[in-house]
Amino acid sequence: MHFSSEQRLDGGVLERDFTLGGIPGTLWTPEPAPNPTAAPTPLILLGHPGDLGRMRPRLLGRAAQAAADGFATATIELPGAGERPRLPALERARTELRRTMQAGETVGPDVIDALVLPLVDAAVPEWQAVLDALLALPGLGGPVGFSGGVIAVVTRLAVVEPRLTAAVLFAGSFVPAATLAEARRVTVPLHVLLQWDDAGNDRQASLDLFDAFGSAEKTLTANLGGHTGVPQHAGDAAAAFFRRHLR
Amino acid sequence: MHFSSEQRLDGGVLERDFTLGGIPGTLWTPEPAPNPTAAPTPLILLGHPGDLGRMRPRLLGRAAQAAADGFATATIELPGAGERPRLPALERARTELRRTMQAGETVGPDVIDALVLPLVDAAVPEWQAVLDALLALPGLGGPVGFSGGVIAVVTRLAVVEPRLTAAVLFAGSFVPAATLAEARRVTVPLHVLLQWDDAGNDRQASLDLFDAFGSAEKTLTANLGGHTGVPQHAGDAAAAFFRRHLR
Numbered sequence: 001m002h003f004s005s006e007q008r009l010d011g012g013v014l015e016r017d018f019t020l021g022g023i024p025g026t027l028w029t030p031e032p033a034p035n036p037t038a039a040p041t042p043l044i045l046l047g048h049p050g051d052l053g054r055m056r057p058r059l060l061g062r063a064a065q066a067a068a069d070g071f072a073t074a075t076i077e078l079p080g081a082g083e084r085p086r087l088p089a090l091e092r093a094r095t096e097l098r099r100t101m102q103a104g105e106t107v108g109p110d111v112i113d114a115l116v117l118p119l120v121d122a123a124v125p126e127w128q129a130v131l132d133a134l135l136a137l138p139g140l141g142g143p144v145g146f147s148g149g150v151i152a153v154v155t156r157l158a159v160v161e162p163r164l165t166a167a168v169l170f171a172g173s174f175v176p177a178a179t180l181a182e183a184r185r186v187t188v189p190l191h192v193l194l195q196w197d198d199a200g201n202d203r204q205a206s207l208d209l210f211d212a213f214g215s216a217e218k219t220l221t222a223n224l225g226g227h228t229g230v231p232q233h234a235g236d237a238a239a240a241f242f243r244r245h246l247r
Numbered sequence: 248m249h250f251s252s253e254q255r256l257d258g259g260v261l262e263r264d265f266t267l268g269g270i271p272g273t274l275w276t277p278e279p280a281p282n283p284t285a286a287p288t289p290l291i292l293l294g295h296p297g298d299l300g301r302m303r304p305r306l307l308g309r310a311a312q313a314a315a316d317g318f319a320t321a322t323i324e325l326p327g328a329g330e331r332p333r334l335p336a337l338e339r340a341r342t343e344l345r346r347t348m349q350a351g352e353t354v355g356p357d358v359i360d361a362l363v364l365p366l367v368d369a370a371v372p373e374w375q376a377v378l379d380a381l382l383a384l385p386g387l388g389g390p391v392g393f394s395g396g397v398i399a400v401v402t403r404l405a406v407v408e409p410r411l412t413a414a415v416l417f418a419g420s421f422v423p424a425a426t427l428a429e430a431r432r433v434t435v436p437l438h439v440l441l442q443w444d445d446a447g448n449d450r451q452a453s454l455d456l457f458d459a460f461g462s463a464e465k466t467l468t469a470n471l472g473g474h475t476g477v478p479q480h481a482g483d484a485a486a487a488f489f490r491r492h493l494r
Contacts, residue, residue, distance in 0.1 A: 196457075196458070196465075196467075207454070210443075210469070211443070215471075216471065217471065217478070218470070218471050219468060219469065219470050219471075219478075219480075219481070220443075220467070220468070220469040220470075221466060221467070221468050221469075222457070222466065222467040222468075222469075223465070223466050223467075224463065224464065224465050224466075231466075233466075233487065233488075233491060234466070236487070237484055237487075240480065240484075241480075244480060
């Protein structure tokens with residue numbers, strides 16, 4: 001893990017950009033750093049739909065909230081997104097998705113599988129590698145949360161990664177049938193945000209996915225509004241979920 | 248309004264039983280009473296499915312939470328329930344409901360209408376009369392919330408009673424088609440609790456009702472578990488909703 005920049009942000013956050021095996025990412029930690037002899041700082045991995053440059057303002061808000069709660073946060077660029085090399089299979093799938101939507105056709109299961117499953121296979125080992133590197137840093141450790149991002153990626157990670165202890169999911173990305181099946185094997189506590197009027201999201205598919213998760217503790221919070229209209233109080237409730245499970 | 252008893256409970260709550268025109272009820276206020284020259288204490292009306300004696304322990308918990316937040320709470324017995332005279336039409340509808348359920352038949356719209364609509368017509372003017380009397384008491388005033396109870400009653404009250412400014416609904420009671428239509432005229436902020444595995448509740452009907460409410464701000468919070476298994480954090484989120492809207 002190579003740190004390439006470091007800056008102190010308003011509100012008590014230290015931001016450090018890094019690369020790990022060619023994957024760019026950012027780590028945000030509370031400032032001043034907690035006493036190293038105290039309990040290690042819990043970590044929340046911040047998911048997003050790809051393109052870190054575009055997503056940074058929204059990620060910063062989530063990082064600042066987490067830092068105020070005493071948590072570190074980190075994110076990495078998704079495979080094939082932002083400044084990273086394109087993945088030919090993903091590019092073909094995206095071209096097909098655009099064609100389907102421009103033609104006003106329904107986005108079928110084949111298109112969804114082609115778009116999401118290669119991303120899951122590529123992204124999950126990367127999240128695990130960055131988790132290894134982050135938890136080796138002084139002061140970081142303890143329970144790990146995951147927040148947002150591509151639902152199929154988080155679902156797979158929750159199944160294969162025992163260090164993950166709680167996750168906030170944001171309904172709104174395509175869900176392959178394989179993910180729905182995988183969801184039954186997820187057991188960590190979940191907090192699922194659903195925007196009731198999200199034009200790009202199939203509401204019934206989100207409800208079916210919530211129903212499928214095997215977790216004994218899961219909460220669905222639905223609010224009026226579109227994809228980017230999550231109200232402040234819903235963000236507060238998600239933060240309260242992490243405080244319950246990561247402290 | 249005639250007060251018949253008064254006792255101080257642990258945790259800073261004054262409990263006073265009252266009757267108003269033959270309707271028994273209870274008022275809980277924070278202790279010590281706020282400075283009378285300060286802003287008046289907001290009031291939350293506590294709904295329930297009927298039979299105050301049986302419901303009192305659960306109502307007490309909600310009253311104590313509200314008092315800790317600086318709110319008064321009050322409840323009254325439902326028409327035809329507890330110690331109040333039976334209502335023949337309601338009794339006939341309940342007999343028919345029991346017969347239907349024991350025969351394993353689906354509870355149809357006629358049974359639901361007969362069971363709920365007379366209750367709405369009888370209960371709503373009573374809630375309004377008790378609200379008149381409560382808001383005339385020294386120190387009480389300001390915004391009024393409603394929490395729980397029979398959904399059709401709260402929906403009607405939210406349409407006809409301008410003093411109501413926010414409501415927490417607990418999905419799980421039968422919803423007549425007339426209530427679904429009335430829901431579109433509700434405009435106050437709503438916080439709807441749904442227990443995902445409530446055996447006595449039609450999940451899809453609850454989702455349809457949430458969708459129908461005309462309110463510009465509405466939140467659905469669904470948690471795993473049966474009707475009485477609402478987790479502590481869901482109660483906390485409902486309390487936070489009232490803090491946002493009644494303070």
